[in-house]
Amino acid sequence: MFKRKEQEGGVTETAVMAALSNVIEPELHRDLVSLNMIRDLKIEGNDVTFTIMLTTPACPLRGKMEADSRAALAQVPDIGQITVKWDSSVPADARIKDQLGQSFRNTIAVSSGKGGVGKSTVAVNLAISLAKSGARVGLLDADILGPNIPMMMGVEQMPPPQNRKMVPAENFGVKFISMAFLVKPDQPLIWRGPMLHSAIRQLLTDVEWGELDYLIIDLPPGTSDAQLTLAQVLPLSGTIVVTQPMQVAASDALRGLKMFEKLEVPILGVVENMSGEIFGTGAGEKLATDYDTEFLGSVPMDANVRVGGDGGQPIVEAFPDSPAAQALNEIAQKVAARISVLTLQKSTNFIPIELVG
C-alpha cells in the first residue's frame, strides 16, 4: 500500500526530508536535516508527523522553526496534516567526563572582576530558569570563603550522605552544593591554596550529582585562586562575565575576561546587572562590543531581586513576569544557545558553515 503511494507520487520520506533540509536552525545556522534534528518521521497517507530534536530545552525559537518547517512542507505536493513534536538532547562537552568522571554535559562559570555585582544572583536565576525549561541543572557554590547560594536557594542544609558521597540539596528543580553546608555559620573560613583546591575538587567529585545538562558554577569575586583552581580541576565549557553598568565596573570586568582568556576558557558573553536610574546603563554592552563577545542582556535594578535573594525566593521563581525575571530568562536562553554552538563546534562531526551576517 505504501509502495503504491510512492509510485503515484504521494508524500514520501524523501520529499519530506528534502523539504526540511531547507529549514535553517536559527542559532546553529545549519539545516535541520544535516544537523540530524529530524527524528521519528512518520507518514500516514499524506499526513506527516515528526519530532524536532533541539540542542537545548531552553530554546526560544520553536515557533520560528515550526513555522519554517510548515512553510517548507507546504511545497510538497499533496501534503496533508503536519504534526510537529519536540524533544531535546543537550550536546556534551566530552572533556568533562574524560577529566572529571562526572556526567556533566556542560559547565558554565559565572564570574566578575569585582565583588557584589550580582554573580550569585545571576547564577541562581540562570540555574532555575534552565531547570524550568526542562534541563537537568546543578549549581556549585565555588565561593568557598563567602558561600551564600544556600540562603539564596532557600535551603540551609543538605541531605545526609549516601554511599559515602554527599547528596546535593535540591530546590526549584536545581541540585546544589555549597561549602556553607559543611561549616558552622560562625566558623571563620580560612583557606590556603592547596586546601582551596581540594575543597573545590571535593564539591565536584565527592557529590552524587547524577547526570546534568548544565552545571552552573558561582565563583568568588576577582581573579583569585578559585578561578585558577576551577580551570585546573575541570574543563569549563564557558564563562559568563557579570558587570555593573558603570564604566569603572566594566574595567574590572575586563580583567576578569582577560584572565579567562589566558586560561583558554571560552567567553559566552557579558551580563549587565543592576542597570537603571542609579547606576545607569550601557557599560556591559560596550564591554561586549569592545571585547568582541556577545552581550547577553541587562538585568534592571529591582528591590524584589534583593528581597528574593535574601529570602530564598529567587526572582524568576517569585516574580516570573517582572522585567528582571524576563531579562534573566532571556539570558538563560542565550547562554544555552551559545553553549550548544560551542559544544557542537568542538565535536568532530560538526562542520560549521559560514555564519550569515
Ligand SMILES: Nc1ncnc2c1ncn2[C@@H]1O[C@H](COP(=O)(O)OP(=O)(O)OP(=O)(O)O)[C@@H](O)[C@H]1O
Ligand atoms: N538586579 C538587582 N537588583 C537589585 N538588587 C540586586 C540585583 N542583583 C543583585 N542584587 C543584590 O545585590 C547584592 C549582591 O548580589 P550578589 O550576592 O548576587 O553579588 P555577587 O557578585 O555574588 O557578590 P560577591 O562578590 O560577594 O559574591 C545582593 O544583596 C543581591 O540581592
Ligand SMILES: [Mg+2]
Ligand atoms: Mg556571590
